[in-house]
Amino acid sequence: MRLVLAIFGMMMLLNIQAQQVKIIPEPVSMTVKKGGFIITPHTKIVSLKENQNQVDFLNDYLQNAYGFKLKVTNNLKQKGIKLLTANFKDSLAKAYKLSVDANGVQIEGKNEGLLYGISSLVQLFDYNSNQKSFTLPFVQIKDYPRFGYRGLMLDVGRHFQPVSYVKRVIDYMSMYKLNNLHWHLTEDQGWRIEIKKYPKLTEIGGWRNGTIIGRYPGKGNTDERYGGFYTQEEIKEVVAYAQKRFINVIPEIELPGHSSAAIAAYPELSCFPNESTLKYYPKDCKWAGDTVGKFVQQTWGVFDDVYDPSKEYTFQFLQDVLDEVIALFPSKYIHIGGDECPKTNWKRSAQVQAFMKKNNIKDEHALQSYFIQRIEKYINKKGRTIIGWDEILEGGLAPNAVVMSWRGEQGGIDAAKQKHDVIMTPNSYLYFDYSQVRKDDSVTIGGFIPIEKVYSYNPIPKELSKEFHHHIKGAQANLWSEYITNSSKYEYMLFPRIAALSEAVWTNPAKRSWNSFEKKLTNEMKRYQLLDINFSTGMFDLDAKAIPSKKEGSVLWQLSSKDLGAKIEYKQNSNDNWTKYTKPVSISQTGTSEAKMNSRFVKNEQRIKQDFSFSKSTGAKISLQTKPSESYPGDGAFTLVNGIINQVGLQNSSQFLGFSGDDCEAHIEFEKLIPINKIVISTIESEGSWIYNPKQFEISYSVDGKNFSTLIFDQNKVLKKLRNDYNYDFSINTDISSAKYLKVTVKNYGLIPDTLPGGGHKAWLFLDEIAVY
Incomplete structure (x- = not known):
C-alpha cells in the first residue's frame, strides 16, 4: 500500500513539474x-x-467552486x-507575495494586496468540481498593479x-x-436609487x-410595465459587500442630460414642463400607454x-x-x-436664453460648463x-474634475x-456591449470588439x-444594457473579455503576450464552467x-478558427460536395x-452561409484617404469592394466602415x-444612433491616374x-465611357440640426459597398 501511495505521489509531482502555472492577470514576477x-x-x-475579509473571500470561493470551506487557526x-x-x-x-513550498502556502500583503494574492492562489487549483484534494505547484510570485484604477461600469438604468x-x-x-465598480444608477429609461426627499423618483421615475x-x-x-430600484438599505448592503472585497463603488447620477426619468417624476425640472414626452419620442418607435404628460422613455437614444439650468429649483x-x-457612498x-446633452431645448427656451444673457454665458456649451x-x-x-x-471638456473643464x-x-x-x-x-476598445464575434446569435448594440482587441489596449x-x-x-x-435584459447575457458579454481587461490594466506591457494569454484563457474557461458562468466561446x-x-x-474567402484542431469544410454552391478547407477559397462570381466547422470548444456544429454579389469593382485595388473610426473599422478599405452586401444593418460591423x-x-x-455606366453605393442610416445618409457624392475618373474629370x-x-x-442603395448613373482610376468621395451629412436626433453633434457616415457596373 505504501508503495502504491509513493508511486501515486511521484506521479502527482511529475505532473506538477510539467504543469505550467497560469495566472490572469500575469504577475510582475513568477518562478x-x-x-x-x-x-x-x-x-x-x-x-x-484582522484579515477576516480575506479569509471569507477564500472560503466563499472554495464553497462556491468545490463545496467546502477551510477551518481557521491563528497558530x-x-x-x-x-x-x-x-x-x-x-x-x-497594493502588492502581494505568494509562495508555495514544502511548508505550505504563504501570502503576504495588506488589505487588498492580501486579497489579490488569494485571487492568484485559487488559480493554482484544478478546475474540477468533484475534486477535494489539490496539489499546488511550488511557486514564488511577487506582484503589484500597473494602474491604481481598474474598473467596470454596470448600467442598471436601462x-x-x-x-x-x-x-x-x-x-x-x-x-x-479590479477595484472600482462604476454603478450607472440613473437614465432616461429609469431612476434606480431611492431618494427619500423625492419619493416620486422611484415611484414614477423607476418604471416605464x-x-x-x-x-x-x-x-x-x-406594452408591459418595467422597472425596479434599490432602497437605501440595499445600496448600503452592496457598498458594504464591495468594501469587503476592497472594491470602491462609484455612483453615477446623470446630468444635465439623460434625465427623462427624473423629469417624468418632477416635470418642473424641464425647460418645458407642459410638453409631453411623446414630443421627444422617435416617430418610428412604438409607444405604450398614456400620451399626455411626462413619462420615462421606452426606447434608446438621446432625448432633448x-x-x-436657469431654474434655482433644478x-x-x-x-x-x-x-x-x-x-x-464613501467613494472619493x-x-x-x-x-x-442636447442643447435644443436650451436654445429654444426664452427663459434659458435670458439667463445666459444675464450671466454673460456666451453659448450653450459654456452653459453646460456652468x-x-x-x-x-x-x-x-x-x-468629494x-x-x-469627456463631453465635460466642452465649454471649459471644471477645475478639479476627473475625465x-x-x-x-x-x-x-x-x-x-x-x-x-x-x-x-474608449468605445473602440472597452465597450463590452459591442459584439465580440462577427455574427452574434442575439441582438447587440453593434460594433465589434473581439477579445484580442481588448487585450491589445494600452491605457497610455x-x-x-x-x-x-x-x-x-x-x-x-463599460457594459451598457440597452440589449442586455438578464444576468445570463450580462455574463456572456462580460466573459471572457473581463480577463483581457484585467491584464491590460494590471500587467506591464513588457510582460504581456497574446499567445501566452490565449493559452491561459483556454484553461480559464474550465473555471467558468466550474463556477457556472455563462461565457462566450466566440473566440473559437x-x-x-x-x-x-x-x-x-x-476575392478570397478565408475561413479560420482559433481551435487549430477544428475540422472546417466548405462548398461553393448547394449542389457541391463538402471539401476540406486548407487554404483561402477563390470566389469569382455572384453566388452563395x-x-x-466542428470544434472541441463549441458545442454544436457551426455553419455559415455567405452571399457574394459581384460587380466590376469587386476585388479591385482600393485605398482610403481618410481612416474610418477605430470603433467601426470593418475589415479596412477592402470592405467596400469585397462583394459582401450588408443585409443586417448595425448587427455585423465587420461589413461596414x-x-x-x-x-x-x-x-x-x-x-x-x-x-x-453606374455606381451603386450602399449605406446604413439610423437617425436615433446619429447615423445619417450622405449629403453628396463626387465621382472623379481618369484613364492615366493624373488627369481627372469630376461628376x-x-x-x-x-x-x-x-x-x-x-x-x-444609392444608384448613380455615370455614363463614363472609359476609366482605369476612380475616386469616390461620399460626403458626410455634417453637423446634425437641432431638430433631429443628435442635434449639434457630428453625424456618423456608415458605408458598406461601392459597386461599379
Whole structure:
C-alpha cells in the first residue's frame, strides 16, 4: 500500500513539474519550482482576525467552486494557507507575495494586496468540481498593479439587475483584481436609487410603461410595465459587500442630460414642463400607454428633454439628491455624467436664453460648463471629486474634475495635457456591449470588439508625452444594457473579455503576450464552467471573411478558427460536395458559399452561409484617404469592394466602415480601362444612433491616374432604394465611357440640426459597398 501511495505521489509531482502555472492577470514576477503542496478540506487557513475579509473571500470561493470551506487557526506554526499582513513601500502598497513550498502556502500583503494574492492562489487549483484534494505547484510570485484604477461600469438604468447579481459582479471583479465598480444608477429609461426627499423618483421615475422589442427602432413594444430600484438599505448592503472585497463603488447620477426619468417624476425640472414626452419620442418607435404628460422613455437614444439650468429649483433638487447619495457612498469619486446633452431645448427656451444673457454665458456649451462647474463646487465642498464623461471638456473643464474618456482617446489626451486626471474607457476598445464575434446569435448594440482587441489596449496613449503619463489613472470597461435584459447575457458579454481587461490594466506591457494569454484563457474557461458562468466561446467560432486576391475580379474567402484542431469544410454552391478547407477559397462570381466547422470548444456544429454579389469593382485595388473610426473599422478599405452586401444593418460591423463627422474618399484602380455606366453605393442610416445618409457624392475618373474629370451628385437627386430597415442603395448613373482610376468621395451629412436626433453633434457616415457596373 505504501508503495502504491509513493508511486501515486511521484506521479502527482511529475505532473506538477510539467504543469505550467497560469495566472490572469500575469504577475510582475513568477518562478515555478519542482514539487507541490497538497491542499485538502482538512487544510487550515492560518490568519489573524484582522484579515477576516480575506479569509471569507477564500472560503466563499472554495464553497462556491468545490463545496467546502477551510477551518481557521491563528497558530502561526501550523502548516496550511498562511495570510500574513505585510507593509510594503508606498509605491507597492497594493502588492502581494505568494509562495508555495514544502511548508505550505504563504501570502503576504495588506488589505487588498492580501486579497489579490488569494485571487492568484485559487488559480493554482484544478478546475474540477468533484475534486477535494489539490496539489499546488511550488511557486514564488511577487506582484503589484500597473494602474491604481481598474474598473467596470454596470448600467442598471436601462435594464435593472437585483442586488444579488450586483454582488455577483463584484465577485467577478475580485477574481481579476479590479477595484472600482462604476454603478450607472440613473437614465432616461429609469431612476434606480431611492431618494427619500423625492419619493416620486422611484415611484414614477423607476418604471416605464413599455420597452421597444428588438433592435432600435424596434419591431413593436412590450406594452408591459418595467422597472425596479434599490432602497437605501440595499445600496448600503452592496457598498458594504464591495468594501469587503476592497472594491470602491462609484455612483453615477446623470446630468444635465439623460434625465427623462427624473423629469417624468418632477416635470418642473424641464425647460418645458407642459410638453409631453411623446414630443421627444422617435416617430418610428412604438409607444405604450398614456400620451399626455411626462413619462420615462421606452426606447434608446438621446432625448432633448433635459434639466433646465436657469431654474434655482433644478440645482436645489440635484444638491438634495447628491446629499443623500454622498451619505450612502464613501467613494472619493461621484460620477455626474455630463455626456450627450442636447442643447435644443436650451436654445429654444426664452427663459434659458435670458439667463445666459444675464450671466454673460456666451453659448450653450459654456452653459453646460456652468452647470457642471456649479455641481462640482457643491461636491467639492462635501470633500468629494467629480468624474464626468469627456463631453465635460466642452465649454471649459471644471477645475478639479476627473475625465472619463469614452469617445476614443482624444478627450483623455486633452484633459491630461490640462493636468487633469483621466480614466480611459474608449468605445473602440472597452465597450463590452459591442459584439465580440462577427455574427452574434442575439441582438447587440453593434460594433465589434473581439477579445484580442481588448487585450491589445494600452491605457497610455502613444500621442501623450511622458510628462503627462501620471495623469492616466487607469481604465475601465463599460457594459451598457440597452440589449442586455438578464444576468445570463450580462455574463456572456462580460466573459471572457473581463480577463483581457484585467491584464491590460494590471500587467506591464513588457510582460504581456497574446499567445501566452490565449493559452491561459483556454484553461480559464474550465473555471467558468466550474463556477457556472455563462461565457462566450466566440473566440473559437468559425470566422469567415473576404480578403484580396491577386487575381482581378475575384476575392478570397478565408475561413479560420482559433481551435487549430477544428475540422472546417466548405462548398461553393448547394449542389457541391463538402471539401476540406486548407487554404483561402477563390470566389469569382455572384453566388452563395457555405462553410461548416466542428470544434472541441463549441458545442454544436457551426455553419455559415455567405452571399457574394459581384460587380466590376469587386476585388479591385482600393485605398482610403481618410481612416474610418477605430470603433467601426470593418475589415479596412477592402470592405467596400469585397462583394459582401450588408443585409443586417448595425448587427455585423465587420461589413461596414464608420466615419464620425468625416467624408470617405476611396481610390479604386482597375487592371485595365473599363466603361462605368453606374455606381451603386450602399449605406446604413439610423437617425436615433446619429447615423445619417450622405449629403453628396463626387465621382472623379481618369484613364492615366493624373488627369481627372469630376461628376457631382446631390443625395436628393440620386435614386435611393431602402433595402431593409437600415440599408440603403444609392444608384448613380455615370455614363463614363472609359476609366482605369476612380475616386469616390461620399460626403458626410455634417453637423446634425437641432431638430433631429443628435442635434449639434457630428453625424456618423456608415458605408458598406461601392459597386461599379
